[in-house]
Amino acid sequence: LVASMEEVEETYIMIKPDGVQRGLVGEIISRFEKKGFKLTGLKLFQCPKELAEEHYKDLKSKSFFPKLIDYITSGPVVCMAWEGIGVVASARKLIGATNPLNAEPGTIRGDLAVQTGRNVVHGSDSPENGKREIALWFKEGELSSWTPVQEPWLT
Numbered sequence: 001l002v003a004s005m006e007e008v009e010e011t012y013i014m015i016k017p018d019g020v021q022r023g024l025v026g027e028i029i030s031r032f033e034k035k036g037f038k039l040t041g042l043k044l045f046q047c048p049k050e051l052a053e054e055h056y057k058d059l060k061s062k063s064f065f066p067k068l069i070d071y072i073t074s075g076p077v078v079c080m081a082w083e084g085i086g087v088v089a090s091a092r093k094l095i096g097a098t099n100p101l102n103a104e105p106g107t108i109r110g111d112l113a114v115q116t117g118r119n120v121v122h123g124s125d126s127p128e129n130g131k132r133e134i135a136l137w138f139k140e141g142e143l144s145s146w147t148p149v150q151e152p153w154l155t
């Protein structure tokens with residue numbers, strides 16, 4: 001293991017409106033839980049246009065930007081903060097390539113999506129952006145950093 005992979009990181013994961021509309025919320029959350037990451041923030045949220053534009057500000061010059069903003073604001077999204085060792089890169093692997101047709105089977109997009117413009121989920125691309133995006137999408141008090149109990153639940 002390289003040192004940076006052993007660091008506890010935070011990432012912002014968002015189920016996009018198509019993921020909510022298609023009833024994929026449980027399936028997507030489940031993949032991150034089963035991998036072993038820790039959920040520290042979760043809400044269903046109707047994103048205002050200004051927030052979508054801020055989140056995707058690096059893509060402002062792209063021709064698809066207006067369509068992207070319409071897509072993200074077309075219905076509620078599920079905002080999540082996840083914590084864990086190497087969670088940023090690992091979540092991007094679990095999500096798969098931006099174009100779902102290029103995403104490997106076994107990844108979320110590889111298994112569940114077809115179009116780049118309807119690719120069901122977002123994941124931060126760096127630890128810095130993970131922190132930036134969590135601060136952008138969550139208010140103070142909406143996040144819980146919790147410690148898993150060591151005792152078995154059933155005895």
Ligand code: RTP
Pocket residue numbers: 059064068097098116117118119121122123124125
């Ligand atoms: P995301 O930020 O949503 O996790 O996606 P990403 O890093 O895999 O891809 P990025 O290049 O940052 O693009 C952000 C989102 O914009 C939409 N997109 N549409 N040619 C197109 O129509 C196009 N290209 C990108 C996708 O929803 C993509 O996830």
